[in-house]
Amino acid sequence: xxxxxxxxxxxxxxxxxxxxxxxxxxxxxxxxxxxxxxxxxxxxxxxxxxxxxxxxxxxxxxxxxxxxxxxxxxxxxxxxxxxxxxxxxxxxxxxxxxxxxxxxxxxxxxxxxxxxxxxxxxxxxxxxxxxxxxxxxxxxxxxxxxxxxxxxxxxxxxxxxxxxxxxxxxxxxxxxxxxxxxxxxxxxxxxxxxxxxxxxxxxxxxxxxxxxxxxxxxxxxxxxxxxxxxxxxxxxxxxxxxxxxxxxxxxxxxxxxxxxxxxxxxxxxxxxxxxxxxxxxxxxxxxxxxxxxxxxxxxxxxxxxxxxxxxxxxxxxxxxxxxxxxxxxxxxxxxxxxxxxxxxxxxxxxxxxxxxxxxxxxxxxxxxxxxxxxxxxxxxxxxxxxxxxxxxxxxxxxxxxxxxxxxxxxxxxxxxxxxxxxxxxxxxxxxxxxxxxxxxxxxxxxxxxxxxxxxxxxxxxxxxxxxxxxxxxxxxxxxxxxxxxxxxxxxxxxxxxxxxxxxxxxxxxxxxxxxxxxxxxxxxxxxxxxxxxxxxxxxxxxxxxxxxxxxxxxxxxxxxxxxxxxxxxxxxxxxxxxxxxxxxxxxxxxxxxxxxxx
Numbered sequence: 309x310x311x312x313x314x315x316x317x318x319x320x321x322x323x324x325x326x327x328x329x330x331x332x333x334x335x336x337x338x339x340x341x342x343x344x345x346x347x348x349x350x351x352x353x354x355x356x357x358x359x360x361x362x363x364x365x366x367x368x369x370x371x372x373x374x375x376x377x378x379x380x381x382x383x384x385x386x387x388x389x390x391x392x393x394x395x396x397x398x399x400x401x402x403x404x405x406x407x408x409x410x411x412x413x414x415x416x417x418x419x420x421x422x423x424x425x426x427x428x429x430x431x432x433x434x435x436x437x438x439x440x441x442x443x444x445x446x447x448x449x450x451x452x453x454x455x456x457x458x459x460x461x462x463x464x465x466x467x468x469x470x471x472x473x474x475x476x477x478x479x480x481x482x483x484x485x486x487x488x489x490x491x492x493x494x495x496x497x498x499x500x501x502x503x504x505x506x507x508x509x510x511x512x513x514x515x516x517x518x519x520x521x522x523x524x525x526x527x528x529x530x531x532x533x534x535x536x537x538x539x540x541x542x543x544x545x546x547x548x549x550x551x552x553x554x555x556x557x558x559x560x561x562x563x564x565x566x567x568x569x570x571x572x573x574x575x576x577x578x579x580x581x582x583x584x585x586x587x588x589x590x591x592x593x594x595x596x597x598x599x600x601x602x603x604x605x606x607x608x609x610x611x612x613x614x615x616x617x618x619x620x621x622x623x624x625x626x627x628x629x630x631x632x633x634x635x636x637x638x639x640x641x642x643x644x645x646x647x648x649x650x651x652x653x654x655x656x657x658x659x660x661x662x663x664x665x666x667x668x669x670x671x672x673x674x675x676x677x678x679x680x681x682x683x684x685x686x687x688x689x690x691x692x693x694x695x696x697x698x699x700x701x702x703x704x705x706x707x708x709x710x711x712x713x714x715x716x717x718x719x720x721x722x723x724x725x726x727x728x729x730x731x732x733x734x735x736x737x738x739x740x741x742x743x744x745x746x747x748x749x750x751x752x753x754x755x756x757x758x759x760x761x762x763x764x765x766x767x768x769x770x771x772x773x774x775x776x777x778x779x780x781x782x783x784x785x786x787x788x789x790x791x792x793x794x795x796x797x798x799x800x801x802x803x804x805x806x807x808x809x810x811x812x813x814x815x816x817x818x819x820x821x822x823x824x825x826x827x828x829x830x831x832x833x834x835x836x837x838x839x840x841x842x843x844x845x846x847x848x849x850x851x852x853x854x855x856x857x858x859x860x861x862x863x864x865x866x867x868x869x870x871x872x873x874x875x876x877x878x879x880x881x882x883x884x885x886x887x888x889x890x891x892x893x894x895x896x897x898x899x900x901x902x903x904x905x906x
Contacts, residue, residue: 311433311474312337315347315397315443315465316607319482320539322352330480330539331721338398344435345472347443347465348389350381368830371416375445375455379405382442382461398608400438403428405453410446412454419446419454421463424471441468451703459520466523470530477532478538485546486511486517486518488710489563494702495631500561501544504551506880507561509701510687511876514564521879524548525849527893533887540681551655559663560654560708565701568619571644571680573799574600578638582866584875585859586635587613590628592859596621600649600682600689601858601875602796603664616649616691642801645729647679648697651689652704662786664688664795669783670707672776676700680776681797688795750868754848754857754902759895763793764816765841765873765885766823768809769834771799778807778905780826788822790815794876796842808874810885813839841873842891843884846898858882864901870894874902 314337314585316330330346337344358377362369369377382404386402393400409425432439443461446454456463462479469477484499486508492496503511505528512521518536526560527548537545577583580874584603600616617625626643635641657663667688676699679691692700705711771777778797795809811819820837827833851857861882865872870893874885886894900906 309341309343311343311345311469311472312673313345313347313465313469313472313474313477314480315461315478316349316350316389316480317461317482317538318349318354320480321348321389326389326539327351327385327392328386330396331389331396333480333539335393335398338438342475344466345429345433345439345441345474346386346389347461347468348382348385348443349443349461350378351385351388354381354384372452375416375419375453375638375750378455379442379453382444386440386442391573393438393440398438399436400440401432402440402442403432404442405445405464406447406451408441408446408468410462410467412446412448412456414448414450414452414454417455418457419448421446421456421467424467426471428471429468457704459522460598462520462523466526466532466534468591469532470526470842471551474532474549477527477534478545479536481518481532481536482539483518484534484538484541484543485536486562488561489638489701489705490565493565493698494563494711497705498713500546500710501713502547502549503561504550504655505548506551507653507655509879510651510684511562511564514649514653514689516565521850528849539628551742558654558708558710559656559660559666560652560710561656562653563701563705563710564651564653565697566618566649566651567697569620569627569647569649569691570622571614571615571616571647571691571799572622573612573614573642573644574624574629574633574639575612575642576639577611577613577633578636579609579871581869581871583611583636584872585862585866586632587629588614588632588862590632590859591625592605592856594621594624594628596625596628597814598625598858599877600691602680602682602798603875604871612798616647616680619645635764642649644679644691646689646694648694648700649689649691650697650700650704651687651721651876652708653687654684654708657686657688661789661791662783664792665779667704667780668779670703671700672779674699674703675775676703677773677775678797681794681795682801682876683795683885684876684879684881687878691799714898754846754851754904756847757895757898757902757904758845759890759891760843760845761891762813763810763841763843763885765808765810766816766819766840767806767836767838768823768827769804769806769836770830770832771805771807771828773803773805777805777830781807781823784822784826785811785819788818790819790822794874794885797873810841810843810874828872840888841885842888842894843883843885844894844898845881846892846902847881850879851877851882860901861898864897867895868893868897870897 390402412419441466534548
C-alpha cells in the first residue's frame with residue numbers, strides 16, 4: 309500500500325473549521341487506498357503566544373525550557389486533529405516527536421535530526437490508523453524535548469517521507485503553490501506546475517517563503533517528491549521533484565527578491581593565497597551567511613572583495629571584516645546599504661546563450677543601474693538600489709515572459725515509489741539504508757568536485773557605471789553564439805565599474821572580437837584576457853547557507869598556496885577560478901578536503 313505524508317502548517321489548522329477541512333483531506337486519502345501520515349504545526353499564532361508568555365515571566369528563559377514550552381503548541385494541534393479524523397469515521401492516533409521516534413542532538417531551539425525510529429509509526433499504519441505526528445519537535449539521547457527551529461514542521465514531514473519511502477509528501481499551505489515571483493509584487497506572476505529541487509533550493513535561499521531550504525535539502529538528498537498545495541481548495545499545486553529530461557525547459561523559472569541586503573567591501577587587499585580563507589573564516593565564526601561574493605582579478609598586487617549579507621547581520625559582518633583586515637595589516641572596509649538583491653533562477657540557463665543579456669537589457673530598459681553581478685549555473689543575481697527593487701523584479705519577470713506558460717510544459721508526473729512497485733523484501737532494505745544514513749542527515753553534503761580546464765577569462769576595467777553597459781556587452785556576445793559562464797561585477801568606484809566573465813576557450817577569440825566592437829564607444833575601457841585558467845566547482849546542497857563550506861574550501865586552497873582569481877557562490881555550487889597550472893592540484897586538494905573520490 310502506498311504511503312502519503314501530508315503536512316499542514318499553522319495557518320491551515322488555525323481554527324476548528326480548518327482542522328476539520330484538513331482532517332477531510334487525510335480521510336479522503338485513506339479511503340482512496342493510501343496509508344496516511346499527517347504532520348501538523350501549532351495552530352495559527354500559538355507559538356507567538358507562548359513566546360510572549362515566556363517573556364512575561366523572564367527576560368532570559370533557558371533554551372531547554374523554551375523547547376518544553378513551544379512543543380506544547382503542536383501537541384494541542386495533533387490531539388484536536390485526531391479527534392476530528394475520528395469524527396469522520398476513521399481511526400487516528402496522535403504522536404509527539406518523542407513517540408514518533410525523532411532523535412536529535414541537544415541543540416535546543418535548533419536541534420538537528422540524527423535518526424528516525426519508524427517501528428511505532430509502521431505499527432500504527434499497519435493497524436489501519438491515520439498517524440497524526442507533531443511537527444517541529446523531537447527528543448535527544450536523554451529524552452529531553454527539542455525543537456527543530458525555523459521550518460521544523462516541513463523538516464519533520466520530509467524526514468518521515470524519506471524514512472518511510474513515501475510516494476509523495478504534500479505540503480498544505482495558504483498559497484496555491486510556487487509562483488514565478490511574489491504575486492504581491494507582480495500581479496501577472498504565474499503558478500509553476502513543476503520545479504526542480506535545485507531551482508527551488510536557489511529560490512528558497514533567496515527569500516521565496518513557500519518552503520524553507522532545509523526541507524528541500526532533505527527532499528533532494530532522499531529523492532522525496534514534494535507537492536506544495538493549497539489547504540483551502542482541491543488544486544494540484546506545484547510539484548518539486550528531480551529535473552526532467554524534457555527538451556522544452558524554461559530559460560528562467562522564477563525571479564526572487566531579497567529586499568533588505570547590505571554590502572561589505574574590502575579594498576586594497578594583498579592579492580595572495582589565504583586572503584579569502586581568512587575572510588570566510590571570520591564570517592563562519594559568527595555564522596554569517598554571505599552571498600554575491602565578488603573578487604576582482606588582481607591588479608598591481610592588490611585585489612578587492614565584496615559580498616552581501618542580510619541587513620540585520622551588517623554590524624557583525626563589518627566587525628568580522630575589520631578583524632580580517634587587521635590580521636592582514638592591509639585593506640579598507642566599506643559598506644553599502646539601501647540595496648536589494650534581484651535574482652533570476654532557471655535550469656534552462658545551462659543550455660541557452662543570451663540569458664544574462666536578456667536580464668541586463670530588461671533592467672536597462674527600465675532605467676535601473678546594476679551595482680554588482682554574480683552568477684551560478686542556474687542563477688543570475690544583481691544588486692540594485694532598494695528604492696527600485698520592485699520595479700527591477702517586474703522588469704526581469706516581464707523580460708523573461710514568465711507570465712506565459714511553456715507551449716509544451718514538462719510533465720507534472722513523478723516516478724512513484726509505491727508498495728505496488730517496490731518488492732516487500734526490498735522496501736525494508738531501503739528503509740534500513742535511509743535510517744543508517746540519518747545519523748548524518750543534516751550534515752553538509754558535498755557530493756562532487758569538478759575541474760574545468762576548457763574556459764578562458766575576459767576582464768574589462770574602467771567601464772562607465774551607467775544602465776545598459778552590461779546589456780550591450782552581453783547582447784553582442786550572445787548574438788555571436790558565445791555561451792558565458794561565470795560573471796562577476798564588483799561595486800563601482802568614482803563612476804567606473806570592473807567586469808569579468810568566463811567563456812569556453814574555443815570561443816575566446818570570437819568573444820574578444822565582439823567585445824572590442826562594443827568597447828569602441830568607451831575609449832577609456834581596458835580589455836584583458838587569460839587563456840590559462842582552471843575553474844573548480846564544489847557541488848552539493850545548502851553550501852552557501854552552511855557557512856563552514858566556504859571556510860573549509862578556501863582554507864584548504866590557502867594551505868596549498870593556491871591563489872584565487874574569481875569566485876561564485878550559490879546554494880548548490882561554489883566555484884573558483886585559479887591559474888591553469890594549479891588546476892589539477894586544486895582539484896586533488898578539494899577532493900581530499902571533502903573526502904571524495906576522483
